[in-house]
Amino acid sequence: MHCFESLDHLKNSYNTRISQIVDEKKAGKKLVGTFCLFVPDEIIFAAGADRIILCGGKNDTVSIAEQYLPRNICPLIKSSFGSIVNNGCSGVKSCSHYGMVDLIVAENTCDSKKKMYELLGDYVPTYVIDLPQRPDSPEALNYFLGEIYKFKGVMEQLTGNKITVEQLKMEIKSSNETRQLLHRFYELRKIDPPPIRGVDVLKLLQKQYFLSTEELKASLRMLINEVEKIKPDGTHKPRIMISGCPMSSGNTKVPEIIESRGGVIVAEESCTGTRSFWDLVDENKDPMLALAERYIKIPCSCMSPNDRRIENILELAREFEVDGVVYYTLQFCHGYNIEKYKVQQALRKAGIPMLFIETDYSNSDIEQIGLRVDAFLEMLS
Amino acid sequence: MISVGIDAGSATTKAVLVKGDRSIIHTIRPTAFDFISAAEMAYKDVLDHAGVDKKAVDHVYSTGYGRNSIKFADKAISEITAHALGVYHLYPDVNGIIDIGGQDCKVISVNNGKVIDFLMNDKCAAGTGKFLEYTARALEVPIEELGELALDSKTPAGITSMCTVFAESEVISLRARGFTKEDIAAGLIENIAKRVAVMARQIGLKQNVAFVGGVAKNAGIKVALEKELGVSFCVPSEPQITGALGAALYSIR
Numbered sequence: 001m002h003c004f005e006s007l008d009h010l011k012n013s014y015n016t017r018i019s020q021i022v023d024e025k026k027a028g029k030k031l032v033g034t035f036c037l038f039v040p041d042e043i044i045f046a047a048g049a050d051r052i053i054l055c056g057g058k059n060d061t062v063s064i065a066e067q068y069l070p071r072n073i074c075p076l077i078k079s080s081f082g083s084i085v086n087n088g089c090s091g092v093k094s095c096s097h098y099g100m101v102d103l104i105v106a107e108n109t110c111d112s113k114k115k116m117y118e119l120l121g122d123y124v125p126t127y128v129i130d131l132p133q134r135p136d137s138p139e140a141l142n143y144f145l146g147e148i149y150k151f152k153g154v155m156e157q158l159t160g161n162k163i164t165v166e167q168l169k170m171e172i173k174s175s176n177e178t179r180q181l182l183h184r185f186y187e188l189r190k191i192d193p194p195p196i197r198g199v200d201v202l203k204l205l206q207k208q209y210f211l212s213t214e215e216l217k218a219s220l221r222m223l224i225n226e227v228e229k230i231k232p233d234g235t236h237k238p239r240i241m242i243s244g245c246p247m248s249s250g251n252t253k254v255p256e257i258i259e260s261r262g263g264v265i266v267a268e269e270s271c272t273g274t275r276s277f278w279d280l281v282d283e284n285k286d287p288m289l290a291l292a293e294r295y296i297k298i299p300c301s302c303m304s305p306n307d308r309r310i311e312n313i314l315e316l317a318r319e320f321e322v323d324g325v326v327y328y329t330l331q332f333c334h335g336y337n338i339e340k341y342k343v344q345q346a347l348r349k350a351g352i353p354m355l356f357i358e359t360d361y362s363n364s365d366i367e368q369i370g371l372r373v374d375a376f377l378e379m380l381s
Numbered sequence: 382m383i384s385v386g387i388d389a390g391s392a393t394t395k396a397v398l399v400k401g402d403r404s405i406i407h408t409i410r411p412t413a414f415d416f417i418s419a420a421e422m423a424y425k426d427v428l429d430h431a432g433v434d435k436k437a438v439d440h441v442y443s444t445g446y447g448r449n450s451i452k453f454a455d456k457a458i459s460e461i462t463a464h465a466l467g468v469y470h471l472y473p474d475v476n477g478i479i480d481i482g483g484q485d486c487k488v489i490s491v492n493n494g495k496v497i498d499f500l501m502n503d504k505c506a507a508g509t510g511k512f513l514e515y516t517a518r519a520l521e522v523p524i525e526e527l528g529e530l531a532l533d534s535k536t537p538a539g540i541t542s543m544c545t546v547f548a549e550s551e552v553i554s555l556r557a558r559g560f561t562k563e564d565i566a567a568g569l570i571e572n573i574a575k576r577v578a579v580m581a582r583q584i585g586l587k588q589n590v591a592f593v594g595g596v597a598k599n600a601g602i603k604v605a606l607e608k609e610l611g612v613s614f615c616v617p618s619e620p621q622i623t624g625a626l627g628a629a630l631y632s633i634r
Contacts, residue, residue: 353498367446368485368501371446371459371460371461371501372501374458374459375459375460375461375462375496375499378458378459378461378462378496379461379462379495379496379497379499
């Protein structure tokens with residue numbers, strides 16, 4: 001598969017980004033840490049603050065978290081929490097951005113996260129946005145709108161800057177540009193065989209909320225330019241869509257297995273995938289209302305009912321002409337694990353084969369997953 | 382056309398030599414620590430039994446946990462595909478397969494030898510040969526006799542632990558409470574049958590089901606699982622070799 005200069009460039013982006021944040025902080029800019037797509041970036045940027053994602057994908061901080069949290073909650077929560085509370089006594093080093101945030105802006109999504117945030121406040125100032133979980137009712141929209149107004153106030157207080165309608169509109173426009181670039185990029189994956197590996201795409205998407213928006217857009221433009229120039233070659237490989245839990249930075253385990261065994265990932269129905277950019281914010285409405293409307297519709301499994309997600313999966317499977325879906329969940333993520341049943345039924349009805357993989361961040365099950373993937377790919381070809 | 386399939390399993394290594402489409406020669410030997418030498422020896426065994434020279438073999442295909450380390454094989458295929466093909470050769474009408482091996486359990490839905498869907502349990506030893514091996518030990522019964530022993534029970538003891546280690550301690554406490562060996566054996570087998578039946582129902586196996594793998598030799602499990610699912614199984618005369626057979630046939634196809 002082709003090597004892309006823009007992706008090589010991204011490999012070095014961690015240190016560049018960290019020094020950028022150091023400089024910003026010296027100049028008095030505040031840094032906000034987030035965990036979730038439900039926190040509207042636009043409000044953070046409009047207040048003149050910067051933002052960085054805190055979701056952990058590395059296994060080595062999981063055991064640190066287990067000193068505080070039960071063992072049977074998802075590895076994403078444990079890895080993130082472990083990275084934040086890590087005081088270095090176990091010899092494990094957290095990535096340096098974890099120690100740089102001025103305020104964590106969390107959200108009430110799943111139970112484990114919600115309760116973890118209650119502990120987190122002892123280590124880093126933490127503000128939690130409440131989230132109504134029956135998203136289609138008008139009451140829910142109003143309530144969420146109220147919550148993001150409160151959040152706007154929190155950001156104004158943190159930065160000392162008043163957020164104006166003009167600034168919000170500007171930030172919405174800018175974020176929409178990113179979303180449109182991602183749409184353009186995903187269009188290229190519809191080619192058969194796709195010109196870029198799914199693992200490469202994922203590594204970029206894992207940096208979506210880590211990089212500054214300027215850097216992200218520049219990287220995306222460079223990559224789109226490079227990918228557009230490639231003449232697709234090679235034969236058809238089973239086209240796989242991954243659907244389910246987020247794959248945070250450091251965790252590319254399952255996609256690596258799928259692509260090393262002869263499949264190719266063409267779409268991710270995931271927070272590190274389509275869920276993050278699929279819908280745009282309406283630029284013609286009152287900006288706060290437009291934000292509330294767009295964000296409350298994110299089809300996260302904490303929502304009930306969440307039929308929007310199933311419709312979206314079927315639509316993506318058709319659009320990207322997938323041969324099969326790998327339903328990927330993290331251990332103890334009850335929301336996505338339970339929703340598997342409905343997704344499987346819907347896919348069965350549509351005649352699309354599905355493989356279910358539940359895993360964590362350790363390497364202990366790589367061979368077992370490999371066997372299932374081998375059998376699934378043999379089944380598809 | 383001569384082809385050989387080698388199934389490098391966790392407990393045993395199986396080799397099958399197929400001449401044309403008819404004659405099938407097989408061998409089964411313990412895998413032990415060294416996957417590769419077990420595979421080499423199994424290969425030699427079938428060649429010797431068949432009186433065939435290595436040079437006359439057209440293809441060698443491997444399957445099983447050690448499939449990718451068998452370098453003399455032309456290609457490796459997954460056990461799921463291999464079992465589907467092997468069972469199809471023996472029972473063309475089958476549309477479901479249950480395979481219980483040493484360290485995992487597979488439930489496969491098939492149509493004309495093609496895999497439609499499958500489920501595997503290998504995160505822990507629940508529902509596998511290992512579960513039986515450990516619990517038979519706690520009962521001080523040779524594993525081959527466990528199934529027969531269970532058939533003599535009228536009131537199976539309730540054993541609820543899915544965890545092999547905890548089930549072993551459950552067996553010990555049942556012994557202390559005076560339960561008979563027969564009733565404990567039957568309880569263990571019911572436990573494993575229930576576990577596997579859940580998977581079989583998830584996949585939707587209803588009729589024409591083949592039961593293969595080392596554990597299929599255990600009469601007690603077969604009876605308990607048949608009762609649990611309300612079907613009667615096709616069990617090949619040598620249920621351990623369907624994977625290797627399928628691998629051999631894959632190369633012919």
